[in-house]
Amino acid sequence: MERKSVYFPNLNSLRFFAALIVILSHIKEDQSLFGLSYSLPFPIIEGRQGVYIFFVLSGFLITYLLMMEYDNDKRISIKKFYMRRILRIWPLYFLIVLSSFFIIPNFNLLVLPGYPKEMIQHHVFTKLVFYLTFFPNLAVVLFGAIPFAAITWSIGVEEQFYLIWPWLLKYAKNKFILMSFIILFYPIIGFVLGYFNNYEWLVIFKRFWEETPINCMAIGGVFSLICYSKDYAFLLIKKIIFAKEVQVLTIITTLVLLLLHIKIQYFKTEIFSTLFSIIIVNLALNDKRVINLEYKWLSYLGKISYGLYVYHGICIVIVIRILSQYQQCNNLYIYSASLLLTIGLGSFSYYFFEKPFISLKTKFSPILSGGTK
Numbered sequence: 001m002e003r004k005s006v007y008f009p010n011l012n013s014l015r016f017f018a019a020l021i022v023i024l025s026h027i028k029e030d031q032s033l034f035g036l037s038y039s040l041p042f043p044i045i046e047g048r049q050g051v052y053i054f055f056v057l058s059g060f061l062i063t064y065l066l067m068m069e070y071d072n073d074k075r076i077s078i079k080k081f082y083m084r085r086i087l088r089i090w091p092l093y094f095l096i097v098l099s100s101f102f103i104i105p106n107f108n109l110l111v112l113p114g115y116p117k118e119m120i121q122h123h124v125f126t127k128l129v130f131y132l133t134f135f136p137n138l139a140v141v142l143f144g145a146i147p148f149a150a151i152t153w154s155i156g157v158e159e160q161f162y163l164i165w166p167w168l169l170k171y172a173k174n175k176f177i178l179m180s181f182i183i184l185f186y187p188i189i190g191f192v193l194g195y196f197n198n199y200e201w202l203v204i205f206k207r208f209w210e211e212t213p214i215n216c217m218a219i220g221g222v223f224s225l226i227c228y229s230k231d232y233a234f235l236l237i238k239k240i241i242f243a244k245e246v247q248v249l250t251i252i253t254t255l256v257l258l259l260l261h262i263k264i265q266y267f268k269t270e271i272f273s274t275l276f277s278i279i280i281v282n283l284a285l286n287d288k289r290v291i292n293l294e295y296k297w298l299s300y301l302g303k304i305s306y307g308l309y310v311y312h313g314i315c316i317v318i319v320i321r322i323l324s325q326y327q328q329c330n331n332l333y334i335y336s337a338s339l340l341l342t343i344g345l346g347s348f349s350y351y352f353f354e355k356p357f358i359s360l361k362t363k364f365s366p367i368l369s370g371g372t373k
Helices: 011-033 047-073 078-100 115-121 124-134 134-145 150-171 175-193 200-210 214-228 233-243 245-257 268-285 297-301 303-323 333-366
Strands: 004-007 367-370
Touching: 004 047, 004 333, 011 047, 011 268, 011 297, 011 303, 047 150, 047 214, 047 367, 078 124, 078 150, 078 303, 115 150, 124 134, 124 333, 134 150, 134 333, 150 175, 150 214, 150 303, 175 200, 175 214, 175 268, 214 233, 214 245, 214 268, 233 268, 245 268, 297 303, 303 333
Parallel strands: 004 367
Antiparallel strands: none
8 A cells, every 4th residue: 555645834833842942931830949030021922832732733633643643544553653752742851850860860960950860769660660661740639740751741641641531543434423422531531530539539530630621632633523524514614714814813811821821710621722723724734824934953853853842851950050050041041052052962862872773663663754754
């Protein structure tokens, strides 16, 4: 069977912006942790929103590619799907986790205020088991953050999503109803759990549930299905989503909510995920998109975004420590040096560590997808 290929423009660039949101947010947090003042002429977007963009993007891409695979091969290969995810995610994931447990704590330069080596060693075996089995989000809930490894909570969420999603897509007869059920089911469970504050294990599960927003990925999957399907109703919805007026309104609304930090009391995750989804499908699939992010330098930065996401915490601490020694901890130096060092380390990692694994993915890719995750 001849393999199809697909390229989604703009999405690599969007990955970089998602990573940038997280990086800038964590620079601000680390400045506070080190007792440094923060003052910038522009607002910093909440870092979690950058993670939600990654989640929605994963739901969109994984769903779209698996549906293409089914149409092309008349089946979905679960084995090949997991091999692709393993080759892309696991090497860097295990590198940062094992380094955070056994290497980084031995360097005083990288020790964070309030996070001594002894804290990491407390319940170290249990923590390590959670991290090595892709439940870092549960480890954070139970034991608190481990410097530089805690960032993997979101990777754990994606791995948990990957564990069930291809099976659901392979066997679900009505994928839209399935995804809609997940989207509705998630906040309902969280709402119900809020009434059981007298049971410690339910409180823990509620916190874990809140740290596992699979509804973000399901919403991305719904929009993927809408744009992929040839069903008449979906074609009408797609036409509305692709309208210039809807694009402009969505972008403006998203920026206002993010930059002004407007509080949304109910269904915040669902609202933002829907806005992100509309932006993503227009960037990737609409020839009449109102914005274009398809620039080589942005696309490159998006290509190495996994490394940027994983390494940026280390780079920020190194920069703050070195600048503190020379009493040069102004915002311009901290932010610019942190970004440059992160990009440098991310580039090195991509070409000399990640790329050999990525090149093996083509052997397990029924659909060749340039520019996808």
